[in-house]
């Protein structure tokens with residue numbers, strides 16, 4: 001689903017503050033894989049997500065998504081494949097708009113021409129039903145501005161919104177870092193079940209090694225712009241948390 005070949009990304013090339021954020025990375029992520037990325041600060045995790053999403057372009061190398069060479073394709077042209085959830089729950093939603101209007105926008109993400117979508121009662125009841133699955137009671141508040149909700153509530157809704165339109169890839173960049181432990185657990189559980197239900201290919205960047213152990217079908221450790229470890233399958237499932245801690249020893 002996602003292939004990175006020989007990807008390099010250097011910032012501030014030729015200046016004293018030049019930094020190689022991604023150093024010659026090859027990565028092949030299969031459809032339906034849920035990859036967890038861990039690594040110290042500055043190891044290149046967010047840059048990697050930015051390269052996949054098209055938020056930044058590589059200096060060299062190629063990126064393929066769903067069989068399409070997207071290396072030079074800007075972010076908005078990749079949105080038909082990709083939804084992204086950020087650390088800050090305020091990103092990804094329009095605070096002043098109601099919950100239902102945010103869901104309308106989400107459903108229109110890749111369909112700018114069909115602006116009539118979501119005006120009818122059928123759409124409202126579909127959204128209410130989906131929101132009810134969160135078990136947060138938010139289905140009765142769909143006319144309320146989304147900015148009045150807590151970070152955890154908002155992040156849960158943002159996840160649901162990401163699957164309102166065509167989406168094959170979910171990029172999660174520390175989506176729970178700003179949440180309390182209970183909300184964080186809830187949001188990750190929702191993400192995990194959406195990934196399974198919609199058979200999404202997902203990448204989760206996290207500093208939480210417990211989550212890194214519990215979630216995902218593959219784990220990658222990054223260091224200084226390179227892939228240091230790449231473990232999948234039963235080996236990933238049996239990875240003990242202590243072992244993960246030792247990676248950072």
Ligand SMILES: Nc1ncnc2c1ncn2[C@@H]1O[C@H](COP(=O)(O)OP(=O)(O)OP(=O)(O)O)[C@@H](O)[C@H]1O
Nearest residue numbers: 011012019021039040041042043044045046047048
């Ligand atoms: N836009 C930019 N301009 C200049 N340098 C950048 C830019 N984005 C990232 N970098 C640098 O690239 C390196 C990798 O940064 P990146 O944000 O990808 O790391 P990270 O692993 O996500 O870190 P963290 O865990 O702290 O979020 C760092 O040295 C960072 O300072």
